[in-house]
Amino acid sequence: MSQSTTTDRGKPYHLRLPATSANLGPGFDALGLAMALYLTIDAWVADGFYIEATGRDADLCARLEDNLILTTYVDVLAVAGVLAPRLHLLINNEIPLGMGCGSSASALLAGVFLANHFGNLGWTGQQILEEACIREGHPDNVAACYLGGMTASLMSKNSLSTSTCGENLIWGLNLAMPPASLATEKARALLPATYPREDVVANIQSTALLVAAFAQGRGDLLRIAMQDRIHQPYRMKVCPLLPLLLPLADSSATLSPKIASPRILGVALSGAGPSVLIITEDAKPSALPAMIREAAGDESLEVLQTTISMGALEG
């Protein structure tokens, strides 16, 4: 992107927003886990809109047209009746776009943070969070992106309630990434309008257990607690990695603690897919990528290894 002609940039407004893995299996639209892969932005007022981007999907992040960060920024200020100052953004992105890692939540939250700061809106953190959740349409990614750890969220009449736990757990978060992205909108369109009662009950039971597992650091509960019956079965046809990798959760259950194989605690579709999240007892186990590639039958499959993030930084 072209350079801003702003000569004296001064101290930038700084944002660092984590990737998120929503749902964690049964917690559809309710649970999100913040991951230590970041969208980092430094912003200054300038004489025009400029973006310089590095990192993952840098070409998409640097686009000025239909850029979710900028459209959110401009729209929030337009609704507030404030003329949007033009900005120079310096972006470094580590979050894969359209892969089920909460890229749109981080971009929306960034746009709202920028609007609040450069438009002097004076919003509280709760107002910023609610605005981004309303724009996303469901709170799971946005709430975890802001608050970090494993965040449970409920949106009722545009008012958000949240609770966070597990931010200090050192479990490994391993993401198997197929080559092509999948738009969340498309993955949501595959879901039925109603569900059998037994599927809903099974998901309520799993979700309750899953929250307890994160709150108490009970990795032994994840294999059962990450089972889902309300979105994963319907998304398998557009997320072909999922049926190949779900059995990995069972493979570790029978291992003797003496065996030095990476201990897999649970497996789920990451967000709306197509990536798959594999949670391990240890952070970044070196033998796991090869195990995942073998199960997927794809030697070149990308595997990202990361850990739980504490959430957003701004200022």
Ligand SMILES: Nc1ncnc2c1ncn2[C@@H]1O[C@H](COP(=O)(O)OP(=O)(O)OP(=O)(O)O)[C@@H](O)[C@H]1O
């Ligand atoms: N850093 C960014 N800059 C500009 N646009 C972005 C950025 N991050 C995400 N987007 C926009 O959001 C789209 C991806 O959003 P989508 O909801 O489909 O997937 P996701 O958020 O990555 O996955 P999920 O919601 O399942 O976690 C991108 O195609 C792009 O339009």
Ligand SMILES: N[C@@H](CCO)C(=O)O
């Ligand atoms: N809960 C959302 C997360 C993706 O944005 C879904 O599964 O569609």
